[in-house]
Amino acid sequence: MKKVLSAAVAVIALAAGMSAAEAADKLKACWVYVGPHNDGGYSEGHDKGRLYAQEKLGDKIETTYVENVAEGPDAERAIERLARSGCKIIFTTSFGFMDPTIKVAAKFPDVKFEHATGFKTAPNVGTYNSRFYEGRYIQGQIAAKQSKAGVAGYIVSFPIPEVVMGIDAFMLGAQSVNPDFKVKIIWVNSWFDPAKEADAAKALFDQGVDIITQHTDSPAPLQIAQERGLHGFGQAHDMIQFAPKAQYTAIVDTWGPYYEKRINAVLDGTWKPEQSWDGLKDGIMQMAPYTNLPDDVVAMAKKTQADIESGALHPFKGPIVKQDGTEVIPAGQNLDDGTLLGLNWYVKGIDDKLPQ
Amino acid sequence: MLESILLTVITAATPLIFAAIGELVAERSGVLNLGVEGMMAMGAVAGFAAAHVTGNPMIGVLAAIVAGVVMAALFGIVTLVFVANQVASGLALTLFGLGLSGLIGDSFVGIPGVSVPSLNIPGLTDLPIVGRVIFGLDPLTYLAIALTIGVSWFLFRTRGGLVLRAVGDSHGSAHTLGYDVIRVRFLAVLFGGACAGVGGAYLSLVYTPQWTEAMTAGRGWIALALVVFGTWLPLRVFIGAIVFGGVSILQLHAQAFGIGIPSQFLSALPYLTTIVVLVIISRNRVLVSTNTPAALGQSFVPDR
Numbered sequence: 001m002k003k004v005l006s007a008a009v010a011v012i013a014l015a016a017g018m019s020a021a022e023a024a025d026k027l028k029a030c031w032v033y034v035g036p037h038n039d040g041g042y043s044e045g046h047d048k049g050r051l052y053a054q055e056k057l058g059d060k061i062e063t064t065y066v067e068n069v070a071e072g073p074d075a076e077r078a079i080e081r082l083a084r085s086g087c088k089i090i091f092t093t094s095f096g097f098m099d100p101t102i103k104v105a106a107k108f109p110d111v112k113f114e115h116a117t118g119f120k121t122a123p124n125v126g127t128y129n130s131r132f133y134e135g136r137y138i139q140g141q142i143a144a145k146q147s148k149a150g151v152a153g154y155i156v157s158f159p160i161p162e163v164v165m166g167i168d169a170f171m172l173g174a175q176s177v178n179p180d181f182k183v184k185i186i187w188v189n190s191w192f193d194p195a196k197e198a199d200a201a202k203a204l205f206d207q208g209v210d211i212i213t214q215h216t217d218s219p220a221p222l223q224i225a226q227e228r229g230l231h232g233f234g235q236a237h238d239m240i241q242f243a244p245k246a247q248y249t250a251i252v253d254t255w256g257p258y259y260e261k262r263i264n265a266v267l268d269g270t271w272k273p274e275q276s277w278d279g280l281k282d283g284i285m286q287m288a289p290y291t292n293l294p295d296d297v298v299a300m301a302k303k304t305q306a307d308i309e310s311g312a313l314h315p316f317k318g319p320i321v322k323q324d325g326t327e328v329i330p331a332g333q334n335l336d337d338g339t340l341l342g343l344n345w346y347v348k349g350i351d352d353k354l355p356q
Numbered sequence: 357m358l359e360s361i362l363l364t365v366i367t368a369a370t371p372l373i374f375a376a377i378g379e380l381v382a383e384r385s386g387v388l389n390l391g392v393e394g395m396m397a398m399g400a401v402a403g404f405a406a407a408h409v410t411g412n413p414m415i416g417v418l419a420a421i422v423a424g425v426v427m428a429a430l431f432g433i434v435t436l437v438f439v440a441n442q443v444a445s446g447l448a449l450t451l452f453g454l455g456l457s458g459l460i461g462d463s464f465v466g467i468p469g470v471s472v473p474s475l476n477i478p479g480l481t482d483l484p485i486v487g488r489v490i491f492g493l494d495p496l497t498y499l500a501i502a503l504t505i506g507v508s509w510f511l512f513r514t515r516g517g518l519v520l521r522a523v524g525d526s527h528g529s530a531h532t533l534g535y536d537v538i539r540v541r542f543l544a545v546l547f548g549g550a551c552a553g554v555g556g557a558y559l560s561l562v563y564t565p566q567w568t569e570a571m572t573a574g575r576g577w578i579a580l581a582l583v584v585f586g587t588w589l590p591l592r593v594f595i596g597a598i599v600f601g602g603v604s605i606l607q608l609h610a611q612a613f614g615i616g617i618p619s620q621f622l623s624a625l626p627y628l629t630t631i632v633v634l635v636i637i638s639r640n641r642v643l644v645s646t647n648t649p650a651a652l653g654q655s656f657v658p659d660r
Contacts, residue, residue: 036458036569038465068570153612184612187619193573194564196604199368203608206360218571220564223468242468242566353616 029053029263030087031065032078034094035192041217042191042236043067045253046093046116052256053263061263071096076103083108089266091259092116094191095160101125112271114262117162119341121273128258131279132162133169133340134308135251135287136213137315138301139233140173142248142290143211144181145297146231151182153204155214155221157191159355161343163215168347169315170213173304175349184209185352194220205230211248222246231292238288249301250288258284277337281309316340321348361605362489366497367563369601371396371555373500375579376586376593377507378424378551383583384511385544386524386651390446391431393576394453395549396556398423401461403557404567407470413561416470417496417554424553425546427453432545436538439655450576458569469565472496494562496554503551508590520544524649527656537656552576585634587647592637600630 031050035043047065054063064087069078075097082090083104089112092101098118105113105125113125121127143152154170156163167185174181184207186200193216201212201221205228212232214221222243225232234240234250258276265271278284287305290298307313316335320328323346329335346354375392382389402423407416431449434440472494475481480491511517523530523540531537559575560567578600586593607622638644 038462039568040466040566044465184614186608186611187623188608189620189623190573192568192570194566194568194571195368195371195559195573195575198564199364199605200608202360202364203605203612206357206364207609207612218564218568219566223564223566241466351614352611353614353618355619 026062027060027089027263027267028085028087029061029063029259029266030082030085030090031063032069032075032082032090032092032094032097033065033067034069034071034096035067035217037065037067039192039217040219040237040239040242042253043093043217045236046091046255049253049255049259050091053259056256056260057263057267060267069094069097073100076100079104079113080107083111087111089114089263089271095158095162112266117160119161119275121275123273126262126273126275128262128274128276128278129162129341130253130255130285131277132251132285133165133315134280135285136166136169137173137308138287138304139213139249139251140170140175140181141177141304142233142293142297142301143170143213144174144177145300146248146293147181147209147211149208149210150178150180151184151209153201153207153209153212154183154185155197155200155204155212155216156185156187157216158189159187159344161341164346164354165340165343166215167350168343171347171350172315172320179349181349183350183352185350187355188216190216192217194218197221198224201225201232219243234288240288240291245292247288247291248293249290252286252288254284254286277341279308280305281311322346323348323350323354359485359488361609363493364605365598365602366489366493367601368604369597370497370500371558371563371575372579372582372597372600373504373594374496374555374558375552375576376582376597377500377503377590378548378555379579380583380586380588380590380593381507381511381520381551382428382541382544382548383652384524384588384649385520385541386527386649386654386656387432387435387541387545387548388442388446388653389428389431389449389545389548390443390580391427391449391453391576392548392552392579393572393574394450394457395424395427395552396453396559396572396576396579397457397570398427398453399553399556400560400571401457401464401556401567402553404469404560405460405464407561408464408467411470413470413472416561417472417557420553420557421550422553424549424551424556426549428545428549428552429542431549432542435655436541436545439657442653442655454570454572461567461569464567465569467567469560469567471565472562496558496562499554504590504594511590521649524651527651527654531656531658537658541656552579555579582630582634585631585638587634587638587644588649589638589647592634595637596630596634599633600626603629 033043037047093116095117101115198220201224219239219242225246226243314334318329318333319331399420403416403420406419407413527537582596586596603626
């Protein structure tokens with residue numbers, strides 16, 4: 001179904017693109033979203049970034065997007081259509097678009113591509129990402145402070161490095177407060193399915209967790225937390241309006257300035273493929289206001305955030321021990337970015353078996 | 357915990373029951389409407405919007421019924437009056453519904469919804485284990501149960517149901533006998549649309565009180581499959597929906613327990629189990645062939 005839909009959307013985008021390209025000589029910047037542009041979560045974060053860039057660059061650019069593009073071979077067609085329609089820079093915003101992006105990029109050497117959260121590059125493909133794990137570390141600390149049960153629930157999408165990194169960081173943060181902290185993990189195998197995410201949240205609460213966090217994109221789990229009088233964290237977006245009594249904080253993606261910078265680079269001809277990976281200090285992600293928390297926990301969270309921003313604290317600081325007990329790095333070292341970007345193991349203390 | 361799991365299962369099954377029972381009636385009359393997903397999406401957005409504007413979730417449900425009926429009427433006009441291909445028109449209806457609902461719902465994204473309060477009978481609802489499962493559900497779930505029984509009764513115990521099934525089995529014969537095939541089918545399609553609309557509203561008003569584009573997430577297709585695997589019998593479709601909902605929830609619990617079975621397999625389990633269960637209960641070939649509407653998907657053009 002999504003196939004047909006995305007194809008249809010791409011055809012429309014193509015038609016619109018052609019007429020516009022004839023009308024004016026603006027630079028065309030295009031986006032590919034895995035969910036709806038207004039999903040209230042991850043994809044909306046990117047769309048806000050697109051609107052920000054459009055506003056900042058005004059007449060110099062025109063922007064368009066294709067939404068609800070399924071990850072995998074389908075994405076290739078959607079990206080290719082955009083490239084054909086005259087897009088000069090294409091942002092593909094989900095991990096599963098990595099290989100399709102590389103493939104299409106090989107066919108269109110004059111078009112610049114930027115792939116979010118992946119690790120493959122090419123002469124015309126750069127990657128960009130946000131150090132979400134920094135925020136997850138803070139969330140882990142808050143969870144360990146606030147949880148009476150000593151166990152949190154974690155709703156996740158797919159076992160890719162980005163997600164595993166988040167789980168590990170959350171756990172490391174929690175362990176820094178309570179070494180015996182536990183986490184229950186549910187894979188829903190979807191980025192966006194509000195009902196399924198809600199079911200997962202219910203299952204976790206039924207099994208005794210009192211705080212949930214998620215790496216899926218809808219506010220449904222937080223709504224369940226609110227309903228049960230328990231707590232959780234927003235994902236990609238400040239979801240406070242869905243759960244005014246339940247949200248502690250949220251990782252808020254702020255892609256706009258990055259998009260503006262990269263499109264500007266294309267405009268003045270200085271664009272080069274980069275592997276950009278910014279974090280809290282660069283403002284590419286922010287923490288939503290700390291709410292529903294006692295003062296001392298807010299103070300702790302703010303201090304951790306300041307330490308991460310100043311570089312005094314790296315969430316993946318040694319010693320880091322894998323689930324099976326092998327030590328990855330000793331005390332005094334920080335895990336390097338290369339290892340982090342390909343992370344495919346759990347840290348010690350997580351009982352779940354990582355799907356391979 | 358058992359009570360809570362049962363409640364979650366019922367919640368997961370209810371939208372499927374609505375959509376599938378509605379589709380069952382349409383298919384029994386011989387019309388294959390693949391637009392369930394689109395009608396659900398429209399029901400979801402209309403239900404959410406009306407409930408949000410008026411503050412009354414029941415008006416939301418009514419709006420969802422209207423939205424589903426309007427969508428179904430569109431399908432009925434195209435396939436029954438203008439005799440367009442049902443499969444293609446149904447797929448188009450799904451695309452149209454998903455797109456249009458996204459457009460209508462654009463301004464309702466990111467707003468918390470109005471939820472439907474659950475039943476609360478002092479004394480009864482507080483009973484251990486069964487209390488909330490029997491006496492503490494939301495009104496729409498009771499409606500889904502009533503709908504299943506009502507449709508079953510209508511199809512097999514009333515003259516109207518007999519006519520509807522006759523139209524679905526052999527439109528030519530029904531026409532010869534003097535029944536208005538197009539009219540019967542049109543009404544059946546409208547009924548299917550109304551049910552799909554409520555199924556969609558259940559998602560945006562009860563399940564997760566919010567509106568987001570594409571929030572139906574394929575449930576319309578599951579409902580369609582349930583009708584076929586449930587061999588066009590309301591009770592079996594109902595059982596199928598409960599099994600599907602049940603296994604979907606149990607696999608989440610299995611994961612949270614950390615039993616170490618790959619999550620990809622667990623995610624596929626609801627589909628596998630539902631198919632296996634429904635194949636087993638409907639293994640009687642003769643019964644299956646009698647229950648399959650013989651004229652399903654065939655267009656009818658009266659001679660005169």
